[in-house]
Amino acid sequence: MGKQLFFILLLAFSFLNIQAQTENLNYNKQLADSLGADEYGMRSYYLVILKTGTAKIEDKEKLGELFRGHFDNINKMAKEKYLVIAGPLEKNELSYRGIFILDAKSEEEVISLMKGDPTITAGIFTYEIMKWYGSAAIPLYLKYHDTIEKKKI
Helix, strand or coil: CHHHHHHHHHHHHHHHHHHHHHCCCCCCHHHHHHCCCCCCCEEEEEEEEEEECCCCCCCHHHHHHHHHHHHHHHHHHHHCCCEEEEEECCCCCCCEEEEEEECCCCHHHHHHHHCCCHHHHCCCEEEEEEEEEEECCCCHHHHHHHHHCCCCC
16 A cells, blocks of 8 residues: 555656746737737747739839839838738748738638738739738737838848
8 A cells, every 4th residue: 555655656757857847937918918829939920921923013113113112111000009910921932022920810800901012002012911820929020120220121
């Protein structure tokens, strides 16, 4: 009986030790809740991949105007807290041009945001939308990016 009790206690302490090792001592419930984090510190976003469209615009002035509108739309999405991450991609075989990670309620909302981009409505870019699961803390980087950005687009 003594050996069985010892074995049971050993298992119980081992289980408690394993549980203690999985708990994050730095966990900040208030921050996690404010960011919409699940128990893993993650949440869903929408990934938009911009791709080369079919439009061929030769008029450099018109092209410049469309791209100014593209950057204006990016800044608008950031100001309205939809934009989490944005950036161009290096030239590649898939004709992928850039990405957005957006904090939106639905794919329909993402489509509406994309309609605000004149490079998309003009056909310079097209896009694909996918649901993406990432760290809930990602939006915090924009706050810091603003302090290291020497030139505004």
